[in-house]
Amino acid sequence: MQTVGTDTREVENISKEDIYDKWSDINNWHTFNDDIEYAKLDGEFKEGNFFILGLKGGQKVKIQLLKIEKNKSFTDLTKFPLAKMYGIHEVIEKDGKIEMRATIKIEGFLSFLWKKIVAQGVADKLGHDMDKLIQLIQNEKQK
Numbered sequence: 001m002q003t004v005g006t007d008t009r010e011v012e013n014i015s016k017e018d019i020y021d022k023w024s025d026i027n028n029w030h031t032f033n034d035d036i037e038y039a040k041l042d043g044e045f046k047e048g049n050f051f052i053l054g055l056k057g058g059q060k061v062k063i064q065l066l067k068i069e070k071n072k073s074f075t076d077l078t079k080f081p082l083a084k085m086y087g088i089h090e091v092i093e094k095d096g097k098i099e100m101r102a103t104i105k106i107e108g109f110l111s112f113l114w115k116k117i118v119a120q121g122v123a124d125k126l127g128h129d130m131d132k133l134i135q136l137i138q139n140e141k142q143k
Contacts, residue, residue, distance in 0.1 A: 005123025006103040016091040020071045032132040083108030102126040
């Protein structure tokens with residue numbers, strides 16, 4: 001498995017629960033991810049369930065929730081022909097501080113192709129999306 005990209009943000013005045021609550025509210029991901037028009041999760045935020053991302057430009061992507069540790073992390077899986085892409089989202093508490101980390105990994109025979117077509121673009125925007133998420137949470141806490 002190859003890491004395509006990873007980004008980390010140290011946050012202040014935001015709890016790991018605040019972050020996890022936004023991550024697990026998939027139907028509102030469009031509020032902090034500029035590349036999607038909508039996200040739709042039918043059912044609960046739990047391992048094995050699927051959600052759809054409606055990307056700007058009209059494409060739809062089906063993604064599976066692969067692994068979830070409440071208030072700590074979740075991993076999602078996108079399947080492409082002969083490749084798989086993993087989005088790993090973590091909230092890490094260390095030395096009394098909260099750190100967010102997002103990583104994109106890819107594997108499979110055609111991973112080199114899907115990295116070029118999709119995964120690198122997703123990885124390149126991780127920091128931007130995390131910054132928007134942090135700002136959204138901070139704005140809501142100020143109300």
